[in-house]
Amino acid sequence: MGADIIDGKAFAAVVRGKVGEHVARLMADHGIKPGLAVVLVGEDPASQVYVRSKGKQTVEVGMNSYEHKLDIDTSEADLLALIERLNNDADVHGILVQLPLPGHLNEDLVINSIDPAKDVDGFHISNVGLLATGQKSMVPCTPLGCLMMLRDHHGSLSGLDAVVIGRSNIVGKPMAQLLLGDSCTVTIAHSRTKDLPDVVRRADIVVAAVGRPEMVPGDWIKPGATVIDVGINRLDAPERGEGKTRLVGDVDFATASAVAGAITPVPGGVGPMTIAVLLANTVTACCRAAGLPEPEGLTA
Ligand code: NDP
Numbered sequence: 683m684g685a686d687i688i689d690g691k692a693f694a695a696v697v698r699g700k701v702g703e704h705v706a707r708l709m710a711d712h713g714i715k716p717g718l719a720v721v722l723v724g725e726d727p728a729s730q731v732y733v734r735s736k737g738k739q740t741v742e743v744g745m746n747s748y749e750h751k752l753d754i755d756t757s758e759a760d761l762l763a764l765i766e767r768l769n770n771d772a773d774v775h776g777i778l779v780q781l782p783l784p785g786h787l788n789e790d791l792v793i794n795s796i797d798p799a800k801d802v803d804g805f806h807i808s809n810v811g812l813l814a815t816g817q818k819s820m821v822p823c824t825p826l827g828c829l830m831m832l833r834d835h836h837g838s839l840s841g842l843d844a845v846v847i848g849r850s851n852i853v854g855k856p857m858a859q860l861l862l863g864d865s866c867t868v869t870i871a872h873s874r875t876k877d878l879p880d881v882v883r884r885a886d887i888v889v890a891a892v893g894r895p896e897m898v899p900g901d902w903i904k905p906g907a908t909v910i911d912v913g914i915n916r917l918d919a920p921e922r923g924e925g926k927t928r929l930v931g932d933v934d935f936a937t938a939s940a941v942a943g944a945i946t947p948v949p950g951g952v953g954p955m956t957i958a959v960l961l962a963n964t965v966t967a968c969c970r971a972a973g974l975p976e977p978e979g980l981t982a
Pocket residue numbers: 824847848849850851852853854871872873874875878891892893894912913914915952953956
């Protein structure tokens with residue numbers, strides 16, 4: 683029997699729909715239009731695609747989008763001055779600095795200069811600390827998207843065994859915090875973990891965030907487990923024509939989907955959720971700034 687496919691594309695459309703409804707209510711009842719500022723330094727092609735997509739979706743849900751494209755050799759002082767202006771701009775409720783930054787800019791310094799209340803990526807050290815201590819925070823988009831899909835599929839996650847493979851600050855660690863917050867028993871695995879297959883086999887929930895194509899095979903998966911594949915790996919696909927590529931996750935979908943109870947595909951799983959949650963975080967930030975109730979079901 684095959685696994686249920688958790689359709690991230692459809693789920694993201696539902697999240698965007700809820701965001702759009704909330705934005706319309708904020709406008710109608712309070713005359714407030716949420717605004718998201720995205721800062722891009724340099725011309726990295728992948729970052730340009732992400733920023734364009736973020737801007738387009740921001741406008742589609744009825745919010746203001748402010749794009750700031752800076753030269754690759756922008757100085758740290760100029761970038762910090764822009765962030766300061768955005769911090770003080772009442773029309774800007776969310777600020778996102780597209781990563782990675784060019785090497786001469788100190789990423790930690792830049793991220794920690796964003797007003798934590800406007801830090802819709804959830805990377806500011808204050809938000810990291812608030813999440814770790816179970817307090818209200820801005821939560822990183824990708825893990826929050828994974829949590830939303832897990833809650834939707836399972837209802838309560840309480841007491842389930844969860845294994846997160848990967849311990850990065852942007853996915854693995856916040857994912858583990860969120861699962862802990864929902865009362866899972868959480869194991870964080872990484873490149874030094876002994877007997878990873880055995881660790882993964884104990885899990886009711888597996889979140890793979892490694893960046894290694896199809897590393898997790900079906901025989902590591904406990905029958906019936908839910909598998910969330912965060913990985914995005916681009917492989918050459920000469921069978922599709924010269925120069926063509928295809929995307930795969932960190933999980934071997936063919937074998938894992940034969941064993942799992944539910945699984946996210948790549949593409950079409952976690953990926954589409956990330957921007958949808960960014961929009962949700964912007965509305966949440968806007969509501970908090972205005973002292974209004976937060977949108978239901980769109981926060982941790
Ligand atoms: P990082 O490279 O920052 O972290 C990878 C983690 O995987 C590290 O903790 C590393 O362990 C661990 N790891 C590496 N090799 C192994 C191994 N053989 N066994 C077990 N663990 C291992 O990656 P990110 O967290 O930034 O991203 C992970 C994946 O998720 C990537 O494919 C990325 O493209 C994707 N991604 C997708 C997003 C989306 O929107 N869907 C958003 C963000 C990321 P150690 O710490 O010991 O080195």
